[in-house]
Every structure is written in C-alpha cells, then in structure tokens.
Amino acid sequence: MRIKEGDKRNDILLASTRIFAKVGYHKSKVASIAEEANVATGSVYVYFKNKEDILLQIFEELWKKLYNEFKSISLDTSIDSPQKIEQMTELFFEHFTADIDLAKVFVNEQTQLLNDQMIQFSRYYYKFLDLGRDIVEEGKLSGSIYSNIDVDIFRHFILGAIRNLLNQWAVEPDKFPLDKIKTNFKSLIKHGILNSK
Amino acid sequence: MRIKEGDKRNDILLASTRIFAKVGYHKSKVASIAEEANVATGSVYVYFKNKEDILLQIFEELWKKLYNEFKSISLDTSIDSPQKIEQMTELFFEHFTADIDLAKVFVNEQTQLLNDQMIQFSRYYYKFLDLGRDIVEEGKLSGSIYSNIDVDIFRHFILGAIRNLLNQWAVEPDKFPLDKIKTNFKSLIKHGILNSK
DNA sequence: ATGAATAATGAATCACTATTCAAAATTAAA
DNA sequence: TTTAATTTTGAATAGTGATTCATTATTCAT
Secondary structure, three states, X not given: OOOOOXXXXXXXXXXXXXXXXXXXXXXXXXXXXXXXXXXOHHHHHHHOOOHHHHHHHXXXXXXXXXXXXXXXXXXXXOOOHHHHHHHHHHHHHHHHHOOHHHHHHHXXXXXXXXXXXXXXXXXXXXXXXXXXXXXXXXXXXXXXXXXXXXXXXXXXXXXXXXXXXXHHHXXXXXXXXXXXXXXXXXXXXXXXXXXXX | OOOOOOOHHHHHHHHHHHHHHHHOOOOOOHHHHHHHOOOOHHHHHHHOOOHHHHHHHHHHHHHHHHHHHHHHHHHOOOOOHHXXXXXXXXXXXXXXXOOHHHHHHHHHHHHHHHHOOOOOOOHHHHHHHHHHHHHHHHHHHHOOEOOOOOHHHXXXXXXXXXXXXXXXXXXXXXXXXXXXXXXXXXXXXXXXXXXXX
C-alpha cells in the first residue's frame, strides 16, 4: 500500500487560483499549474476530471464556505433585515480581503461559467441567492425596506455592484481601499445618492 | 482594379457578435464566424489582425457610439446632475435593448479584456468613465448628491449593478423585463432601500 | 478586350497544450 | 524481504483550431 503524500488536491486548488488570477483561466496552462503546485502534470488528472473541473471546484469551495457563513447570519433573529444585508456584504468583502487571487478569479471567471449551459455550477451559489431573497423579502414585509423594490432585481443589483467594486480593489488596492469601498457601499445601498436636504 | 463586394468588415463584426454571444469568445471558432458572415475564413484576416482583434473592434464601436451619445447629455446645461445620471442609465439600457447579443458580449467578455495587461482596450471607454466622473462631481458641488460619496467608487458601483442586471435580462428577458429593471434601478440609485417612513 | 490592381478564397500548415497511460515510486501488510 | 495495492510521474499523443499564403476572382481604367 502506498499512502498519499500530503494534500495534493488542495495544493493544486491553491496553485491554480494563483495562476488563474495572474493570467486568466483560458491562458493558464495545466503544466504551469502543476509546476506551481509542485506536482506532476499527470497528477492534476488524478484529482480533477479536466482543467475546467479545477475552476469549478474552486467555486464549489468558495460558495460552500460563503453559504454557510451567510446562513448563520440569515438565521439570527436578534437583528433585522437591513442589518443582515449589511453584515452579509461585510462578510463578502472580508472573505475576499483575505484572498485577493480568489477575488480576481471570482470577478473574471464566474459570469462566463454561469452563462455556459453545459456547466453545472456550484449549487451553493444558488442556495446563497435564495438566502438573499429571503432576507430582502423579510425586510419588505416588516416595512424596513421599500415595498416597491423587486427582490430579484435588487439581489442582482447589489451583487453586480459588489463584484465590480471588488474588481477595482483587486486591480488597484491603493486607489480603492476596502474600508472606503465598504463605507460608501453601505451608504449607497441604504440611502442612494439624492441629498434631500 | 477590384472593388469591395459590400461591407465584409461589418458583416464579420455582426456575425462575430452573434457567435460570441451564443457560445462565448473562447469557444468561438474563426471558421464559424466566417461561415455566419458568408465569407471565407481567410477574409477574416483581411479585415482583422486576429480573432482577438475582432472582439476589440466590437467594443471600440460600442463605446465610440455610447461615448458620443453620453457626451451630448453631459453637455446639456438645461438639466441637473441627477437627471443626467438618469438619462445616461436610460440610454445605456436602451442601447442594449436594441441588441441583446451585444449585451451578452459586453457582460461576458469586457471584464477579462480590461484586466488583460497586454491589451489596449477602447479609449472611448475611459473617456466615457471620465464623463461619468464629471457629472457626479457636478452633483456633489451643487449639493444635489451626498457629498460623502466617493466619485470613483460610485462610478464602479453603478456600472457593476447595470452590468449584472443587463446580464439577467439577456438570459431571462421574461423574468427581468427591462422597464421593470429600469424603474427599480433608478429608485435604488436615488433613494436606496431604507424606508425611513 | 486587356491587364493592372485589389479583393477574396479555403486548403494546408503549424503551433500549441490538454489529456492519456505505461512505467516507476512509495508505502504497508504479510 | 517480498508482494500487492495505491499513488505519482512526465514523456508521448492526439486533437484542435488559429493563421498563412499561393491561387483565383473581380473590377475598372485604358
């Protein structure tokens, strides 16, 4: 019997996140990923079906973690809907602050995967979207959120805005410091731009 | 002397927009584009440097048009900053309503191009961003827009939100009708979500 | 008509890289 | 030790599809 030397699967996942972030998924070579992970090219195919599968697994892990974190916020009965939304965005930004490469991969690759009909994207992502819907609906019912707002539209509004701000931060962290982004973001979501004096 | 048979360059541009929208840039084949454009494969290389150049030219034309349309709004002295922002978003959505394939290409391919250091993306895009900055700054100075809002952050906030909503519309036009998106969008930008009763 | 001049063609090339797989290496039990 | 099971390897393969370019077609001026 031979036993596994360390966690090659995870090494590959981490290495590919770095490579994908640096040159983009399509320009990344499996050989480069293997080299970055200190693993033979063939080993990649022991742990993943193919190159695309690596990318899908990165997102699977990402959304699994985020979904679980969001779930506990969602279930918290001591805070109201707007506070939950605020905490969720906070958590979202924090998660990526810790891993700028993951942020880049999220920003650059997720949309294409989602729009590819051939692909089964992480179910945790859709469960996360469901949590978001519930929280906004809760806010509308309790009266803390404008009742004329469409829940589905708002979810995609907020997600798109976050995504693009993360992108700016990932590209120019000095020009777009995350705390400044967070402050502005929360204010924009809550009150919009109009100064009604 | 031989004269050009029709506008093959434009045929290729239109055909590639359809193909890119349907299967995505990376999975698109130059041969398919040529076929869709009723043109020989080699002809593509008469009008474009390579496959990537086609995509860049699609964006060049897109942003050239949008920039010029936005410019006239920006110069209009009869309306104030918030109205300009409203008109610009209106125009933005309208432009893509007329061409859902272009919307898909914009949503799916632009981020990657912008983040690729090797690529010179359309200068009109950056000029468009400058227009946006000026308008928001104008609003802050006149007092109609909250002064604590960071102009750069707001620009990317609004662009990201629009992009993601366009994406939803392009994928499920029935679930996300554009007029509903526009109404919600304008309200969210102006007043946010908090119902202060 | 004729022949420059330019436009258009598409089969052949050629580089590139994802994937495979037979062999080697490692470990643990017998 | 030896064997057997499992893991790892990386050179060879094989498919793909972007790009080239020699050839053909078309048009206009003469």
